[in-house]
Amino acid sequence: MHxxxxxxxxxxxxxxxxxxxxxGCSHGCIYCDSRSRCYQFTHPFEDIEVKRNAPQxxxxxLRSKRKKCMIGTGAMSDPYMHCEEELQLTKRCLEIILKxxxxxxxxxxxxxxxxxxxxxxxxxxCAKCVVQMTLTxxxxxxxxxxxxxxCNTKRRIEVLxxxxxxGIPTIVWMTPILPFINDTEENIRSILNECIRVGVKGxxxxxxxxxxxxxxxxxxxxxxxxxxxxxxxxxVSRYGNAYELPSPRxxxxxxxxxxxxxxxxxxxxxxxxxxxxxxxxxxYTQMSIFDL
Numbered sequence: 001m002h003x004x005x006x007x008x009x010x011x012x013x014x015x016x017x018x019x020x021x022x023x024g025c026s027h028g029c030i031y032c033d034s035r036s037r038c039y040q041f042t043h044p045f046e047d048i049e050v051k052r053n054a055p056q057x058x059x060x061x062l063r064s065k066r067k068k069c070m071i072g073t074g075a076m077s078d079p080y081m082h083c084e085e086e087l088q089l090t091k092r093c094l095e096i097i098l099k100x101x102x103x104x105x106x107x108x109x110x111x112x113x114x115x116x117x118x119x120x121x122x123x124x125x126c127a128k129c130v131v132q133m134t135l136t137x138x139x140x141x142x143x144x145x146x147x148x149x150x151c152n153t154k155r156r157i158e159v160l161x162x163x164x165x166x167g168i169p170t171i172v173w174m175t176p177i178l179p180f181i182n183d184t185e186e187n188i189r190s191i192l193n194e195c196i197r198v199g200v201k202g203x204x205x206x207x208x209x210x211x212x213x214x215x216x217x218x219x220x221x222x223x224x225x226x227x228x229x230x231x232x233x234x235x236v237s238r239y240g241n242a243y244e245l246p247s248p249r250x251x252x253x254x255x256x257x258x259x260x261x262x263x264x265x266x267x268x269x270x271x272x273x274x275x276x277x278x279x280x281x282x283x284y285t286q287m288s289i290f291d292l
Contacts, residue, residue, distance in 0.1 A: 001048045001083055009057040016070040016278040019058065021089050022077045023049035027109060028149040030223035031176050034076050037215035048083055055092040062100040068127065070280050071097055074107030085112060094119050103128035105277045107173070111151045111159050121166045130277045131163050134173040137182045138190035145227050153191070161198045169201040171273050174257070176210030180234060183208065183247035185256065192260045202267030202276060208253045209246035
């Protein structure tokens, strides 16, 4: 872990912004796209870069914005990595989001988010809060291989359930689905059944497969050699150096997802899920925490 003073924090626009408080990750997921060389990391991925001035940058930015909107975090690096337990930069940024009446959309795999559930609840009552949780693998043993340094899927579902109890809407990222590894009907149905039970608002997938780029591909294939002997050769034979690697069962798995979501009133396209996450209803923007 090392510290830096960032020049800016918020990215994007057009009604919503994103921020990454950390760069790199300690979860160790074998498929992580953020390892790709196109993101131009100049330090080892596990050597987390900490933007120690993130709260100050965020407060300066939000103080000057007249129109309230959603602030997202977690797209590139999980805001609830192990270092957050001590540093609490994500928590401080959420407090600033609440202070200025903005909404928050948070993507994570970690149950550390439960530490801040009261704060998330308050943001959701004053503006809007959406919690996004990645669920890829129902089998605990397989989950420990694919996502070794973070809580397993069943614990993440408990997080979703706690959010549901507070009325905080949730989105599930059911991605990536790895060809020949977790691309089974049993795996997909097991996750879907729990998503229904805990009342998720939407489920996103991107074609029932994964993507591999330079940097990410090498790390993934090394993990396959360690845990699934012969699997790398199977990938190379079928996909070569392709960027998109759809599961051979993508069609049937996608049909199961879409049919299940439609039957249970769950958003099931990335476009609809993103539209929900980016929307901050006007009725909320007229409120202040001092009005409660």
